Amino acid sequence: MLEEQLATWVEGYVRAWNSNDRDEIGMLFSENATYRTEPYAEPATGRQAIVERWLELRDEPGQTTFRWEPLVASGGLAIIQGTTVYHFDPPKTYSNLWVIRLDAEGRCTEFTEWWMEQPAR
Structure with a gap:
């Protein structure tokens, strides 16, 4: 069930x-959620503060692609590993x-998100 929710x-x-x-951003989070x-x-x-932070730091539509896979999904906790490609010139x-x-x-x-830039190819 958690895998489907995730x-x-x-x-x-x-x-x-x-x-x-x-609205799409807000629907993702509970009323008192924390977002790092x-x-x-x-x-x-809080949901409203999360929406505001998101929009302050937003990426533009179509600027990224994201691939992911779950590493852990148990008891309400999920950890995923992802790769984000920013379609800049050159890409990042x-x-x-x-x-x-x-x-x-x-x-x-x-x-909570951890991220690091991969070396240019």
Whole structure:
């Protein structure tokens, strides 16, 4: 069940990433969720604050592609490994590790991302 919730959640995240639609972003998170774009950053806390932070740091639609695979999915905790390609000239590729906690409704209660740029090829 968590694997299905996770897939649905990540699909929704990618959709929101490419739309920057406030409602699509907000639907991903519980009311009191925390969202960190890097492990030691001060989190955005609460759905509205998350939407605002997301839009401050947004990527433009179609600017990225994202591939991912689950590493752990158990008891509401999911860890995924991803690769983000930014379609710049030249392109930039990032390795991602996301730690996601989902509630019973499939909304994220905690999100933390680790990312690092891959060497240019």
